[in-house]
Amino acid sequence: MCMKLLAEGNTLQLVNINFDTIIFTLINTLIIFLLYKFLLHNKVMAVLDERKEKVNSEMNAAEAAQAEAEAVKQEYAQRLEQSKEEASQIVAAAVKRAGEREAEIIAQANQEAAAIRIKAEESIELEKKKAINEIKDQIADIVIMASEKVCEKEISAKENEALINKFIAEVGNE
């Protein structure tokens, strides 16, 4: 086996510096650079930047929404507390008012009852007086009637007395 270095017509040397190849390689590298930059790099970076921005803004929005929700929640809790207080106040007031009203009603009823009783007593008294007056009138009439009868008949004192007694008994029966 031996090693020889040979030259052939249509090829460049294995180790040679060829000006044309350098120039074309530089041009090709520039083209690849531009292709990579504009077909892939810039597009991907634009999407990444856009996504970054979007994530940032969404996170900010989420934070703001959370803060808002927290505030609303606090407000509602406060309001709930307030309304509870108000409700208990209302109930207390209602109870108080009801108590007052109760006392009022009872007092009024007592008053009315008293008035009714007084009226009743008055009317009883009146009736009584009326009845006494009527009795008195009747007695007078009867006395007159009895006197007439006494006058009509000749009667003894003894008879008279019996008559009067009889009369009185009649009156008492009436």
Added chain:
Amino acid sequence: MPNGYMKLLAEETARTFTVDGPLKSITFDFLGREWVISESVVVQWVVMVVLAIFFFVLGRNLKVKPTSRRQMIAEYIVGTFTGQVDDAMGPNYKAYRPYIGSLFCFIFLSCIMGIFGLRNPTSDVSVTGAWAIITFVLVFWTKLKTGGVKGFLKSYVEPAPFMLPFNIIGDFANPIAQALRLFGNNVSGMVIGGLVYFALGGIAGGLASIGIPAVLSLYFDLFSAFIQSYIFVTLTMAYVSMADAS
């Protein structure tokens, strides 16, 4: 070495093994001289078409709310390059994000073209040299931009004036080493792959050449390609950020 061609002769079998430079695919006259488009450039065009389709498909129809696996891949690729550049160079070098990404894609695909039976453009020192020239220019530009003319000149006499020649050599050595590292790795992979294929061809009437070279190809074409592309872009980032005077 009068010429860069290697030919391995197995005299008993009269079989030969050669490693050629890139073909002169097209020649044309322009601006009063004959221009040569070598095989390396033609294969680069293939790479460019593939990458253009790849970038176009990946970058199409992206949504803020990702719905496709395609978009996740696109975001992963761009995000990885962006993260690498930001880690290595800091936030002042956002403009390098697309350059590093595109360069990595270009180098990696150029390194794996051997899988498809094409000659790797990275097996041509003119190609890797062109990328190193870009690095060289970027380093100089960064030095001038961040330090001004004064800072630029001062950087050559630091830390001590006697370092001047070493600093100048260093500025040129870095990109040359970068170019040769990528070239050497690729061409050695190509030579070793070819040698193994050639040697196995003599065993069992060529049947042995099925399968074993595939394993080698997996290493040299995929693993090594990835590592070398990564090293190349990492060194580019490192050289540029080292040139930053601020």
